[in-house]
Amino acid sequence: MDESSVSAGASESSNVRSKKKSSNLTSALVVPLLAVFTALVIGALLIAFTDPAVLTAWKNFFGDPMGALTATWNSIAVAYGALLSGSLGLVEIWKALGVWLHGGGTEALSVALVPLAESLTTSVPFIFAGLAVALGFQGGLFNIGVEGQLLVGALSSVYVGYHFPGLPIYVHLPMAIMAGFIGGAIWGAIPGLLKAYTGGHEVITTIMMNWIIISISAWLLKVGGPMSRGELPITPEVLPSAQIPQLFSTQGNRFHGGFFLAIVVAILVYWLLYKSIKGFEIRMLGANFKAAVYSGINVKHLWVFVMALSGALAGLAGTVQALAVDRWVGMGFSGGMGFDSIALALLGRSHPLGVVLAALLFGTLRNGATRMQSVARIPIDIITIVQALVIVFIAAPEIIRWLYRLRQPEGEETPVFSTNWGS
Amino acid sequence: MTATTANTQSDSMMALKKERRRAIAFGVFFLLVAAAILVLFVINTDNEMMSTLKLNPTTRNKPIHVPDLVLPTQLTLIVLFIITGAMGAYQLGKGFKNAATALGVVFLIFIAAFLVWATRNKAINLLGILSFTVAAATPIAFAGLSGVICERSGVINIAIEGQMLVGAMIAVLVASVTDSQWLGLGVAIISGAVLGALLAVLAIRFLVDQIIAGVAINIFGLGITSFISQRYMQPNPELNTGGVFPKIAIPLLSKIPVIGPIFFNQNAIVYILFATVIVMHFMLWYTRWGLRTQAVGEHPRAADTLGINVFRIRYINVIIGGMIASIGGAYLTIGSVGRFDENITAGKGFIGLAAMIFGQWTPLGTYGASLIFGFSDALQAKLQILGKVQVPIPSEWLLILPYLITIIVLAGVVGRTVPPAADGQPYVKE
Numbered sequence: 001m002d003e004s005s006v007s008a009g010a011s012e013s014s015n016v017r018s019k020k021k022s023s024n025l026t027s028a029l030v031v032p033l034l035a036v037f038t039a040l041v042i043g044a045l046l047i048a049f050t051d052p053a054v055l056t057a058w059k060n061f062f063g064d065p066m067g068a069l070t071a072t073w074n075s076i077a078v079a080y081g082a083l084l085s086g087s088l089g090l091v092e093i094w095k096a097l098g099v100w101l102h103g104g105g106t107e108a109l110s111v112a113l114v115p116l117a118e119s120l121t122t123s124v125p126f127i128f129a130g131l132a133v134a135l136g137f138q139g140g141l142f143n144i145g146v147e148g149q150l151l152v153g154a155l156s157s158v159y160v161g162y163h164f165p166g167l168p169i170y171v172h173l174p175m176a177i178m179a180g181f182i183g184g185a186i187w188g189a190i191p192g193l194l195k196a197y198t199g200g201h202e203v204i205t206t207i208m209m210n211w212i213i214i215s216i217s218a219w220l221l222k223v224g225g226p227m228s229r230g231e232l233p234i235t236p237e238v239l240p241s242a243q244i245p246q247l248f249s250t251q252g253n254r255f256h257g258g259f260f261l262a263i264v265v266a267i268l269v270y271w272l273l274y275k276s277i278k279g280f281e282i283r284m285l286g287a288n289f290k291a292a293v294y295s296g297i298n299v300k301h302l303w304v305f306v307m308a309l310s311g312a313l314a315g316l317a318g319t320v321q322a323l324a325v326d327r328w329v330g331m332g333f334s335g336g337m338g339f340d341s342i343a344l345a346l347l348g349r350s351h352p353l354g355v356v357l358a359a360l361l362f363g364t365l366r367n368g369a370t371r372m373q374s375v376a377r378i379p380i381d382i383i384t385i386v387q388a389l390v391i392v393f394i395a396a397p398e399i400i401r402w403l404y405r406l407r408q409p410e411g412e413e414t415p416v417f418s419t420n421w422g423s
Numbered sequence: 424m425t426a427t428t429a430n431t432q433s434d435s436m437m438a439l440k441k442e443r444r445r446a447i448a449f450g451v452f453f454l455l456v457a458a459a460i461l462v463l464f465v466i467n468t469d470n471e472m473m474s475t476l477k478l479n480p481t482t483r484n485k486p487i488h489v490p491d492l493v494l495p496t497q498l499t500l501i502v503l504f505i506i507t508g509a510m511g512a513y514q515l516g517k518g519f520k521n522a523a524t525a526l527g528v529v530f531l532i533f534i535a536a537f538l539v540w541a542t543r544n545k546a547i548n549l550l551g552i553l554s555f556t557v558a559a560a561t562p563i564a565f566a567g568l569s570g571v572i573c574e575r576s577g578v579i580n581i582a583i584e585g586q587m588l589v590g591a592m593i594a595v596l597v598a599s600v601t602d603s604q605w606l607g608l609g610v611a612i613i614s615g616a617v618l619g620a621l622l623a624v625l626a627i628r629f630l631v632d633q634i635i636a637g638v639a640i641n642i643f644g645l646g647i648t649s650f651i652s653q654r655y656m657q658p659n660p661e662l663n664t665g666g667v668f669p670k671i672a673i674p675l676l677s678k679i680p681v682i683g684p685i686f687f688n689q690n691a692i693v694y695i696l697f698a699t700v701i702v703m704h705f706m707l708w709y710t711r712w713g714l715r716t717q718a719v720g721e722h723p724r725a726a727d728t729l730g731i732n733v734f735r736i737r738y739i740n741v742i743i744g745g746m747i748a749s750i751g752g753a754y755l756t757i758g759s760v761g762r763f764d765e766n767i768t769a770g771k772g773f774i775g776l777a778a779m780i781f782g783q784w785t786p787l788g789t790y791g792a793s794l795i796f797g798f799s800d801a802l803q804a805k806l807q808i809l810g811k812v813q814v815p816i817p818s819e820w821l822l823i824l825p826y827l828i829t830i831i832v833l834a835g836v837v838g839r840t841v842p843p844a845a846d847g848q849p850y851v852k853e
Contacts, residue, residue: 050654142634198448200833203581203634204773208826211770215826219819339642346635379653384646391639396629 035393086371089115123363128317129341140286145206147338153315156183161238180319188311196300234330244324258320343387453511464540472496475546560797565751566775567789581637584772585644590749598665619745720843
């Protein structure tokens with residue numbers, strides 16, 4: 001980052017620079033990968049040592065040491081095996097590919113591709129939610145309100161989606177998506193306004209906004225509530241004219257057009273952050289608050305703008321999930337996605353490309369964990385634990401470097417938010 | 424920021440202007456609350472109505488009998504309206520010296536007005552509501568005290584929510600297995616110490632941003648408690664029946680009319696809270712440890728120069744903070760409902776932090792602020808008894824009240840009160 005400190009001759013300086021670039025690249029890739037790996041290893045130990053069979057085997061460790069180790073290994077293998085086959089299913093794809101090449105139908109192949117497609121489907125809201133947190137990080141704001149903002153987004157888009165029958169899809173669908181975008185933006189802008197004009201710290205206000213929308217949605221969705229579906233505590237189904245189309249007709253394959261919307265939005269966020277003046281201001285605000293103030297940037301407006309846009313992105317996360325996959329909203333819709341997004345924004349170093357990659361990884365993990373829960377009876381919350389560990393390891397890379405004996409790269413930085421309660 | 428801005432004259436002018444604007448905002452807010460009392464409550468009453476607030480407990484522990492409070496509904500509401508309006512006018516004119524306390528009083532008046540209005544032509548047991556207030560305030564107060572002890576030494580503890588969750592689960596788990604709530608509480612405190620130590624190591628040793636470290640611990644707490652709850656407690660319900668600390672009526676004190684049943688007929692954890700508030704207040708201002716803690720929180724470099732071990736103080740305080748938070752968590756299970764549910768804390772850790780800010784980083788103030796949150800909790804829990812005709816507001820809307828007050832407190836009080844100067848800043852020895 002402080003390339004200006006390189007003050008040697010031209011050739012030497014470019015040499016240093018390229019070396020540095022490669023070391024930055026390693027640290028940008030190696031530490032996150034090792035962080036995820038280490039977190040998964042700890043997750044594996046947790047799975048094994050909360051398994052009664054394993055614990056019994058270990059009690060008899062001195063009688064049968066191999067038995068204890070085998071039981072441990074088996075416990076982990078069953079769990080993570082289910083995770084892998086449920087998220088990627090590479091073995092099945094390989095087999096189906098063989099069938100197809102030997103003249104068999106494509107049916108087996110399209111079935112085998114379902115887990116992979118489902119992983120991509122799960123990743124879509126993560127991309128939006130991760131971008132939401134990443135945008136906040138870039139501007140020095142910590143938005144932990146994604147959970148609530150995506151609920152607002154989902155509720156408003158679904159409302160538009162079922163409440164206006166008779167519209168053609170090219171009017172209705174964009175309308176529903178816009179509703180989700182605007183709903184999230186409003187819910188995100190409130191903490192932004194509070195921070196800008198009163199100094200209320202966004203970490204607490206966004207959490208409170210989460211609880212407020214959870215109470216409001218409980219009222220909206222309860223049987224007889226304004227948005228309930230008859231005797232069910234869920235919203236009515238979104239009309240076909242407001243559904244984001246699913247692209248394959250295979251049973252269980254819910255891959256949908258929202259994936260491409262996510263990629264386009266990620267590119268737009270990249271453009272905003274790195275190619276526009278506004279983005280430069282946002283990054284300056286995040287990198288050095290004082291410098292931003294003295295350079296004459298209107299910090300208050302920028303705070304509100306960043307929080308509104310971050311909320312809007314989170315709103316889109318809920319929107320795509322509701323319009324493309326679920327097609328209705330019930331209580332517990334967000335299911336911890338807000339916390340996932342923090343982990344993956346940190347993992348992706350708050351860069352749109354990194355966020356997309358991290359979202360693909362976490363979508364895969366989440367999707368596999370669903371299978372792991374049904375096959376191996378491992379609660380899906382194991383993924384939440386893994387995420388917490390990933391955050392710790394990304395935030396304290398020293399731990400990872402110490403574990404794997406890595407060298408300390410120069411000029412590394414971690415985001416800082418806790419400058420005080422006031423502004 | 425706060426330390427550097429006062430340097431130049433224009434900056435201090437700006438600070439003054441900002442201060443003035445905040446004072447006006449407060450006054451306007453007070454007037455709005457007054458208007459709300461008028462529009463929401465007063466115009467829905469007539470001068471025939473009476474609100475009866477019973478002041479004698481229905482339990483066996485009978486203090487000296489006092490007559491019930493029978494209030495003319497409309498007149499009472501008008502008086503409350505006038506008081507709030509007058510406070511708004513005073514705030515706009517001269518300005519309260521301690522605006523945070525004034526805000527607290529306005530909150531209380533509003534909740535009281537709500538109560539009087541809801542009981543029009545009916546009777547409700549005020550003692551029941553107030554003793555529930557003390558109970559509901561307990562976890563929030565523990566969370567706030569945890570914040571006080573950490574932040575006084577300069578470390579922001581956002582991880583309170585996670586520490587409470589783990590404490591809540593461990594407490595009920597251990598109490599179920601051993602049939603002893605005291606053991607449950609003890610092991611929960613140990614778990615809080617461990618999570619406090621984790622936060623301390625991340626924040627002090629690895630210089631991780633304190634808010635990120637705290638959020639990571641919160642997510643970890645949510646994950647691990649949900650994981651264990653699903654893996655062990657749901658298949659084995661006998662692991663989730665820890666029982667509840669019994670209520671103990673303190674002799675003599677519990678016989679005082681009104682005060683007695685409210686404060687002195689609670690369970691052991693509530694009494695532990697009273698003790699913690701008093702001890703912490705005394706310790707912070709009258710002992711070596713307390714003064715050192717404050718020095719470390721205000722100016723760690725100076726404290727270090729004087730030979731105070733900054734890191735040691737911060738480690739100790741953050742670990743004690745984790746322990747206090749976990750007692751608050753344990754209260755949620757073995758202190759009130761006796762069972763653990765996923766995410767049982769429901770944001771109480773963060774509400775506690777708001778109580779801390781409201782209480783201006785003092786133990787007594789934090790407890791007072793917690794009581795306001797507890798009052799709004801109690802109101803929402805008890806008003807449903809009166810039925811839909813009396814309170815034509817969905818209970819989900821009343822649930823929002825504590826979160827809304829938290830936001831208003833953060834918006835209104837932060838910036839008017841002064842946190843420890845080095846709050847949230849890691850200390851690096853030169």
